[in-house]
Amino acid sequence: MKDHSWSPPQILIVTFVSLIIFGAALLMLPFAxxxxxxxxxxxxxxxxxxxxxxxxxxxxxxxxxxxxxVVIMLLIQLGGLGIMTFAVFIYIAIGKKIGLKQRLIIKQALNQSTIGGVVKLAKRLLLFSLVVECIAVVFLSVRWVPEYGWFQGIYASVFHSISAFNNAGFSIWSDSLSGYVIDPVVNVVITLLFMIGGIGFTVVFDLWKTKKFKRLALQTKLMIVGTLILNILSFFVIFLLEFNNPATIADFSTLGKIHASYFQAVTPRTAGFNTLDIGQMEESTLFYMITLMFIGGGSASTAGGIKLTTTLAILLATIAFFIIKALALTIAGMCVVIFTTFVLNLTEDAPFLTILFESVSAFGTVGLSMGLTGDLTFIGKVMIIGTMLIGKLGPLTFAFAFATQSPDLVKAPEEDILTG
Structure with missing residues (x-):
């Protein structure tokens, strides 16, 4: 009988799904x-x-x-930073050698093009993430401890720091962060967290070690310029579209409008937090946000979507290899969203735009909703579960998992950008 050796994508998917099931079991405990x-x-x-x-x-x-x-918070941390990031720490702690197969799995999990330096990247990623989250906890505690007391204030700071840095969007408050729509501390700290987490860790480390812009990797240049342009554009689009909407920012002061528009401009590309009622926003704004959710954040980050570099690769059309891969990922993503939307349109009693918004939000692992999530039918929940899973791991990861030939056999060009 032929011995079956699982490929890195297959191992990653099985491990990820197993941890999800384990997390669900913990949440079903009576005291959860x-x-x-x-x-x-x-x-x-x-x-x-x-x-x-x-x-x-x-x-x-x-x-x-x-x-x-706390279970949800730990699942966010584990899923956001990556299973293999923590696995590297455990391997090192127990003195076990990290072999070639483990490095291939780490490469797949961190969406890297080669196995060179993946262990070092994983160690830096874990340390960097914990340091950033701890700094954020300090700043948020200064804001929330006086309001909620020491225990609850620090707990809220820890939960939201982890949730924001990992682009999860979970909140321990029913209205998310709507109560802090014009609060400068919460707005700045939370948005910085999910922008740092969503820009891509390879980009962050490249910026750390490279002082001159000309010497930065192509991936880093694309992410910096693309993120800056997209965030500025999104701010003005949302500011102008919602300016006279009495259900969102019309009654705010000019500074309040700026705070609210800025937050909602940077959150759709997978952060998931909201300071405005999503269901009350203009349809034109929602359609624009759908586009942002589908684009997502940076590769090798906590963000989802098809990734900003994928979008830029298509728009700039720089290298044929990346165009092919980016188109494949985009088409695969569109198929997933279209199929999910089609099924939900049959099973859910909701307007089409609400269903489309929910589908793209799940694929982009954003977490924003126009109010449909709580009313989903059983089939609807199953569809969204599958869409979230595909959106997080990437359509191409699932394709590679069932491929007969390992994607590692494909040679990379001289300089690489990440598109998934």
């Missing part, structure tokens, strides 16, 4: 929720947390006890 939870809702919540999406069928603030919220 206030009024109990069904398996499908526990599975949905665990998937949303592990894929750092943020869509919820139950209110995190009221349906889960502190134990349940």
């Amino acid at each position: 929720t206030t009024n109990g939870i069904s398996f499908i809702d526990a599975l949905f919540t665990s998937t949303s947390a592990m894929t750092v999406t943020g869509l919820i069928v139950l209110d995190t603030a009221t349906a889960f006890t502190m134990f349940g919220q």
